[in-house]
Amino acid sequence: MCMKMSGKAQRLQMMAQMNQEQEAAAQGRQQEEQRQGRLGEGVQAINRLFDPQAIGDGTFSGFDDNFYNNYKKKYLDFYNPEVDKQYATAKERLAFQHADAGTFDSNTANKNFADLTEQYNVGKGQIASKADTAAGELKNQVGQQKNALINQLYSTENPDIATNTALNSVKTLQNTAPDLQPLGDIFKNLVVGGASAYNAYSNPYAKLGNPNANTRAGYNVPT
């Protein structure tokens, strides 16, 4: 009788011990699931703040194309007027120089104006390209920031901290201004004098500065 009780008690004790260990393991599993939940929540929060996505009113949040286009626009708004101004000045100077040289209406002037226009267009194109590259660098920076935040989340496993840090990062990034440096002189001085010399050499009628020259008003090409 005594043995029977002891056997039962032992069986119960054995099962209780195993149940205790199983409960500890189940608790560990539950904690791991909670940790994974926190990670998922944190990653979602970071994605929500960084990735472009439609929100209720039809607009987009996150770093979407509008954000980068605005950044490019800031860049262009700074450089375009400067290039336009330099172009206008160069064109004016060229016109005056040709007028002074008496070659305003000449093939040489046409060539110089055309060269100036090409430089202007290439210059504006380069500005646009640089604005695009700057936006690309910003996009890269946004991506790096997002990665850093996700790695931080893996360390802290706390979505609240991740969200707060992400919010701060987003604010900082949103206020990032392009690195704007003064634009140098992008238009080469077209050597009007040299061009005039060539013109005079190639065109016997272009006897500039000689009042007896047989020039025909408005034309310096052989007729």
Add this chain to the structure above:
Amino acid sequence: MCEPTTIAVISALGSAAATGMSMKAQQSAVSSQNAANNAWRAYQQDQRQKEGLRQDELRGKAEQARQQGLEELNPQKQQEVRAGEENRLATEIMANTNVNQDVGGQLLAGERSGGEAIQNDFASRMNQASSDARKRLTALAGVQSYGGSFGGMKNYGTEALARSDQGINLANNMRQGSLGAYGLAKGVAPPSQQPVKDPYGGIASSLAGIAGTAFGTAMQPGAGATAKPLAATTPYTAFSPPANFGLGFAGPSVRA
């Protein structure tokens, strides 16, 4: 006083009963140990199976992220993306210029005088200048599309790798955590019974000893129906020295 035979029989019966009880107790212990072992095995199997499924699922997610990265970085896909980026960038660059306008007629309108020949020459040169600028800017867009333009190869590749990495790292992190939790389940020790004293075994052994002694006494020569007191019995001279080669043991002849 009981007869030795009676004692022997009773003790033998008691010993047999105690042995039976002992065997039953042992069987019960073995049975409960087996049941506990089976429960443990089933638990481990269940945990192993569940962990296997979890690992497979997470591995699948990591693999999916890896595949996505590979697809995005596929040479053909990259070439398509680069060509698209070149077109986009060329359009964007040109939009910031006047190359697509009728520059010959507009840009310097009113600034040119002279005859028709000069104006025609001017228009022709301006168109040529625009054409040259377009070519240069298209080439610029082409070069930039390989590098750091907004959607150029540098940014595209970095983003594709980052996306892929994020998916793989998250899944790996979860896999490691899950393995850690599985380690706890794996560490659940198989149940083992503590050895306890088996009283029935001792009783059976004692009773068997008594039965043996009593049986031996009952079978003793001379032991009849009337038991003699021990002091009255014939001295046990069977092994007397003279008959036993001086060794203190006597042979049957001496007894006789």
